[in-house]
Amino acid sequence: MERPLTQHIPASGVALHLKEYEAVGGYAALRKVLQELTPAEVTAKVKDANLKGRGGAGFSTGMKWSFVPANVTGPRYLVANADEMEPGTFKDRWLLEGNPHQLLEGMIISAYAIQATQAFVFMRWAYKDAARIMTRAIADAYAAGYLGKNILGKNYSLEMQLHTGVGRYMCGEETALLNSLEGKRAVPRAKPPFPQVSGLFGKPTIVNNVETLSYIPHIMNNGGDWFKSLSYTADGGTKIYGVSGKVNKPGAWELPMGVTMRELLEEHAGGMKAGFRFRGALPGGASTDFLTDAHLDVKMDFAGVAAAGSRLGTGTMVVLDDQTCPVGFVHNLEHFFAQESCGFCTPCREGLPWTEKILYALEQGHGTYADLEQLEMHTKLLGPGNTFCALAPGAMEPLQSALKYFREDFEQHIKEKKCPYAHH
């Protein structure tokens, strides 16, 4: 089984230095691209592989690149979205800390494809180790001629900078990330115009996830058919999956796209810890709908998870067990989302704290059936299109599915006027 993204990351997790990366074939793809391919050919190759964005939305990467207008003058930008803040998600961190040059190589090739002149790594504030590692990697890449003027002696130049955020979940959304990078408030922008047309400082910009960009060198080396062959399903490639919760071996693994939830849970995460029963899981991070044991054979690719009523998201599963209160679980999530709302649009700014307060009241034994109606109302009205960006709709996904699958738990809180899971 091939694991292109993580194969060279030592078990210790210590970062591959430039020489080590080069020794395992690193920067060969870049060399080849600059020698042999036009920017359009690079984009065509990525399109051909049908690489879908690994940040959560699953949009075709090659397609995204092709929206950069061809005939505009002035700077263009490429941004690696390394602001990994989705609760339960730690896949990019593995790549950032373990193989920084793989990301850099992917970024340089991607930047070449869109003819960007400046690239940024926008990194989560809390990833201190990754920031240190990336700082060194960028410096090494400059020293080795992979960055800066006339890369590898060719007629292409690119500047690269690491930017660490201030810890706002909102910056995971690409347009809010761009505002933040400009020094403005991290509020999202309306689309259109898309960042490909008017992004950073109003110039054409591509924002891609770390995992997505890390795949680019491999696609350049091995081609689209190889990429597709790695997968079990129509969505090509491998994917970094993760599992957290009361399982025996929580962790992250690079697996063929389309493994089932069952395989992930039982084979890789080692099954539930003794004494805990599986009740459900958020398959792709905090902002995805619960799936339950009825869904264990769902294939974890974009279409498969969607058909089951949730989203692949980041592919990192958060497991709910039978001894954790689902209301408390969701309350914790809504607390996070309410706090991370940027405050720009009304439904998110005012609605999320409301749901948080209701869930807290339920946990405290003060909840009423009318509160459940209010929660239902929010899950319906904080839908996509009603709010300015996807934060609130994402926040409603675990809540609406919890209300669906764990309704009896909610009602028990009301009937018993306390949290039935409380141990005191």
Place this chain on the structure above:
Amino acid sequence: MPIINIDNKTYEVKEGKNLLEACLSLGLNLPYFCWHPALGAVGACRQCAVKVFKDEDDKKGRIIMSCMEPVKDQQRVSIEDSDAKKFREQVIGWLMTNHPHDCAVCDEGGACHLQDMTVMTGHSYRDYHFTKRTYNNQYLGPFLNHEMNRCIQCYRCVRFYKDFAGGKDLDVFAAHNHVYFGRQQEGVLESEFSGNLAEVCPTGVFTDKTLKQHYTRKWDLTSAASVCQGCGLGCNIIAGERYGALRQITNRFNSAVNGYFLCDRGRYGYEFVNSPQRIKTPMVYHGPSELSNGIPVLQHIHRRMKPGKTIGIGSPRASLESNAVLKELVGEENFYLGVSAGDHDLVSLALKVLQQGPVRAASLQEAAAADVVLILGEDLTNTAPMLALSVRQAVRRIPVEEVINTVHVPAWQDAAIREAVQENKGPLYILNVQQTKLDELAKGAWHTAPDNIARIGFGVSHLLSDKMPEVTGMSEQGKAIAAEIAEALKHAKNPLIIAGYGSGSEAVIKSAANVAWALHDLGIDAMLAFTVPECNSMGLEMLGGHRLESAVDRALNNEADTVIILENDLYRRLNQHRAEHFFDKVQDVILLDHLYNPTAEKATIILPAGTFAESDGTLVNNEGRAQRFFQVFSSNTAVQESWRWLLQIAAANGHATLSSLKHLDEVVSHIAVTCPVFHGIDTLTPGAGFRIAGQKVPREPHRYSGRTAMQANIQVSEPKPPEDPDTALSFTMEGYRGEPPSSMIPFFWAPGWNSVQSVNKFQTETGGPLHDGDGGKRLIEPHPNGQTPFYTEVPEPYLPLTEHLLLVPLYHIYGSEELSVHTPGIAERIPAPYIMLHGEDAKRLQVANGHRLHFMDNGHHYTLPVIINNTLQQGAAGIPVGLPGVQIAEAPQLIKV
């Protein structure tokens, strides 16, 4: 034009608009908060949700925000869709979770957009039962009250204050449901346009603090359409009164003039009307007591008006009617313009340029649409503030046009446009004697003496047209500046050249005219904007009269025994010694004015003249636009319009033509007939006989309360309301309830729209003209023959002298205007008198900041503290003009320190 289907009815709508604008323009009710016609759309509040359907078969549809959706042909939209309605209702539910529900004690109560929208969506039951978030409020200065708990986070305040008006000290802080709108630290809001926040804010966060000092419910105001008295731009205002006191000024939308906004001098400068220094009764002084006792004041005046020895002095802050009647009363040969020699020279020159030249004067809205702007010798923020706001919009025109073509989003999508535009600005060039607030927007800003500014202006015109004289001896820097400006102007389509009274230099005005005319010769549609100092400066110059100086000379030659002074303080027009000599010589001074002032001290007879709020009249703004202002309330004192006093004097004297005139319509028609320049001013508004359905237009809304009780402490029976014989307005609630003619709208109100947002209902389309078009009539149009006379006398360059300093006038929005300083809030903002020096001059004179410097001006001694400003031309000394205690009549001039 696209055809759209809204709730199964088809409508033709204007292309390029968003759906919200289209719906509102059609007269449909759709709630909104964050969208504003002047600020565009950002999609923050989510209040204007509607459903759109793909086609006739689509029954499900999807909810979209109408403000963010461009109209498309064949679009199917539903406002009434139950999902959309439910969502809109819930948006209010969300906004209300933390709102304090303190309408009963809120200044906005009853005139609140949030209340209106709440009712419109049907939200009536509160489901939220948790505690509310609270905020601390800030002290923001004398103009605005801050009550953050009421905030619904629509972001309009920062979008207006920062994005539109260029303010720096109001911002949005924090995140999620703790978003805070205010200053980093509490303190006076710096922007000269801050007062607009009271109207931009859809609820009671920012409210008018001057209104709060003498609060009344807004529906309890007696209001009328009026025109701002604060400067020469003639912004349209609504003034409201209760219990005999003027309570507030709000914007009166005029799409050709001020649009939706006012400056803070205009909004807050009204309190002189309520001043304890008001003259309320006629007074006869200095005469033998037996002569004044029991004799009507008009008799006294009649006795003193000796034929051939009575002169009249008009006023640039009095109405055209009052000035014209005075002129006719005393006779043309005896009528003097009550303006300083300097102001007269500048305004008459500006008038001549506009009347005789081929280039038209720009309205404020035309100015905002200019593509290249050149400002010569004006600190607009202080001399004509709303024109500065127009220039702020103009510098965005070219960058916005460019990004619309590359980013392909409509101009109303404000956040996207601002993102794409970034800091790009269109060409703006400023030449002024010192730094101005607009410099930050300029491609080039240079600071030099007025004569040097004029020389560069002449240099530009020479580069544009070889008919113009070459400027000899120009410095290399001057040549480079002129070349840069000329190059930008050459490629312009609608360039705007601004000059005026600010520099105190005729040469600057002439050079501005030359530049505009040269552009005109090149076939470019150039515009001119000349600032003028006072609300009727232009009207008075158009009426015409002799120079004030010659009135003084005539008195000194014993040829003037009696002078009738109209709404004027001659100590602001003449230097003190000349004024003293004048008053020593004339035997009788008959003054008509509002407030006691130094001139009143010299008066033998004083007549209480109505302010704009107690008068009807006409003003002509800097553009030559004549506009009517209406009396707001009828004073129960002897106060009446100056023109009415003057007509009564004329009648007492048996004046040949004036005796037959009594009411406003007659006066206006008389002026329109006898003065060809004022032809058409009798058509500005419908006359007094105008009725709709047999009724007058009420100055009071039907919600007006307390009329039977408010005088009950004096008399139990309700007094008869005053009559208004002059206009088609009534002083009561009674009258026609529908929409009046646009020129006489006393307040904006429509069913369900109790706040100022109701102006939508009076417009042909949102943000567009009022139903009857823009108020006012332009009296000056470019000369049809298109002759370009061109000025040829280029001034010598100004070089710093060792013995003298060149005194240059510096104007202040708060302080330089005579009447507005009587508002306590404005008085608080007036700078202390100072003399501004360049650092090098200060070094030479061995003075530092705060040191006191002594100099003489026409024999008058001044000792003022020094302010050092290195953007000031070296060798010049800036002096604040018009400030209380600073009576410099003539600048520029040379002084010795």
